[in-house]
Amino acid sequence: MRVSRLMLVTLRDDPAEAEIPSxxxxxxxxxxxxxxxxxxxxxxxxxxxxxxxxxxVREELNATGALETLLPQLQPxxxxxxSGRWAGYTAGEGIMFxxxxxxxxxxxxxxxxxEVITALAADLLRSYRQLPVNLYQIQTKFRDEIRPxxxxxxxxxxIMKDAYSxxxxxxxxxxxxxxxxxxxxxxxxxxxLRAVAVxxxxxxxxxxxxxxxxxxxEAGEDLILASGDGRYAANQERxxxxxxxxxxLPGGIRAGGSGEELSTPGQRSIEELCAAHGFDASQLVKVxxxxxxxxxxxxxxxxxxxxxxxxxxxxxLANAVSARLSAAHGALLGIDPLTAELLRSEGLSLDLTSxxxxxx
RNA sequence: CGGGAUGUAGCGCAGCUUGGUAGCGCACUUCGUUCGGGACGAAGGGGCCGCAGGUUCGAAUCCUGUCAUCCCGACCA
Numbered sequence: 163m164r165v166s167r168l169m170l171v172t173l174r175d176d177p178a179e180a181e182i183p184s185x186x187x188x189x190x191x192x193x194x195x196x197x198x199x200x201x202x203x204x205x206x207x208x209x210x211x212x213x214x215x216x217x218x219v220r221e222e223l224n225a226t227g228a229l230e231t232l233l234p235q236l237q238p239x240x241x242x243x244x245s246g247r248w249a250g251y252t253a254g255e256g257i258m259f260x261x262x263x264x265x266x267x268x269x270x271x272x273x274x275x276x277e278v279i280t281a282l283a284a285d286l287l288r289s290y291r292q293l294p295v296n297l298y299q300i301q302t303k304f305r306d307e308i309r310p311x312x313x314x315x316x317x318x319x320x321i322m323k324d325a326y327s328x329x330x331x332x333x334x335x336x337x338x339x340x341x342x343x344x345x346x347x348x349x350x351x352x353x354x355l356r357a358v359a360v361x362x363x364x365x366x367x368x369x370x371x372x373x374x375x376x377x378x379x380e381a382g383e384d385l386i387l388a389s390g391d392g393r394y395a396a397n398q399e400r401x402x403x404x405x406x407x408x409x410x411l412p413g414g415i416r417a418g419g420s421g422e423e424l425s426t427p428g429q430r431s432i433e434e435l436c437a438a439h440g441f442d443a444s445q446l447v448k449v450x451x452x453x454x455x456x457x458x459x460x461x462x463x464x465x466x467x468x469x470x471x472x473x474x475x476x477x478x479l480a481n482a483v484s485a486r487l488s489a490a491h492g493a494l495l496g497i498d499p500l501t502a503e504l505l506r507s508e509g510l511s512l513d514l515t516s517x518x519x520x521x522x
Numbered sequence: 523c524g525g526g527a528u529g530u531a532g533c534g535c536a537g538c539u540u541g542g543u544a545g546c547g548c549a550c551u552u553c554g555u556u557c558g559g560g561a562c563g564a565a566g567g568g569g570c571c572g573c574a575g576g577u578u579c580g581a582a583u584c585c586u587g588u589c590a591u592c593c594c595g596a597c598c599a
Contacts, residue, residue, distance in 0.1 A: 174548055174560085175534040179592060199591080247599085257598075274599060308523085308597055316598080383598080
């Protein structure tokens with residue numbers, strides 16, 4: 163077809179709304195147009211590209227024996243209430259668009275499809291002889307991101323390939339997992355992308371393993387950490403590391419930890435304490451007060467102690483808290499610093515006059 | 523939600539300080555010339571100056587409110 167018939171509208175200048183190269187180029191070359199915040203029209207040229215990418219994904223997944231399907235975007239709340247994720251995804255994360263139909267039934271636009279696929283599996287799978295089954299779809303997903311940005315990088319409506327497999331035993335699961343791993347590597351390679359598989363957090367809902375295939379880029383949205391020999395890579399939420407050796411305390415009364423009262427007026431951070439008393443950050447313990455909110459209304463204060471030179475990984479904390487309390491109290495909706503204002507608004511009381519409300 | 527910035531033609535921007543008939547480049551239309559890697563000339567069209575109030579004889583410009591967008595942060599199964 164002639165280019166003149168492609169409805170190809172290009173721009174000579176970078177649109178002011180675009181910041182990163184991919185966003186600027188997609189706009190300027192006439193591939194996408196923004197329709198709303200985090201919502202884009204895929205113009206004819208981009209749709210051709212997307213179909214070619216989809217074709218690669220289909221070929222590689224079909225080759226592993228996976229079956230393509232297409233699941234509904236609109237999903238009844240009941241499915242999500244049964245899995246215990248409705249409250250967490252609507253009230254907590256708020257990532258799920260939800261609405262009521264004219265009969266007053268609650269529905270959500272699918273940010274993911276585990277609920278639908280497991281309901282179908284329960285309905286259709288009657289015998290272990292039917293296993294394993296691996297179903298996938300290439301489907302529009304909706305996630306009400308708190309801050310859509312960077313064009314297609316973090317949109318609220320986007321196309322995703324998702325696959326779900328069912329197995330009779332763990333050996334079979336591992337086999338499929340390995341097949342998926344190989345398929346993903348081939349997909350990225352055929353698309354001309356160099357991807358790194360990293361260990362990732364599998365979320366509060368659980369799961370024993372999670373890998374993410376990352377393509378490194380300046381404009382990336384995550385930080386991955388890798389060991390020098392390349393044998394370990396994980397994203398920031400998941401990565402484990404050995405803490406740097408702490409500095410031993412100097413001799414004298416502080417050495418035995420036997421107690422020496424320090425006067426710390428106005429010193430509200432580890433940095434200020436170190437500056438005032440000649441400590442190294444690793445010689446102090448920082449104490450954080452937080453308040454966890456649960457689905458059933460429970461407000462659970464948390465006290466977290468960390469070595470002074472370390473920082474709290476909120477994802478790891480959320481996972482730990484969730485593992486301990488979610489069974490009894492439902493989804494963890496959020497964890498906030500326990501400030502004086504929060505105490506007031508929650509109607510709790512605690513003497514916080516001497517506790518720092520600054521960041522740590 | 524907190525912090526910062528910006529809304530003027532399809533895109534990029536000037537004009538606002540100091541109120542007085544809305545401009546530039548690109549794009550678009552017509553005619554002519556040109557013609558193997560983003561052509562040239564001439565003539566044109568296009569604006570609720572984000573929106574709503576207010577001040578004023580008069581508001582793109584000053585004041586108040588509001589909406590939207592972008593950036594940083596929180597968040598990201």
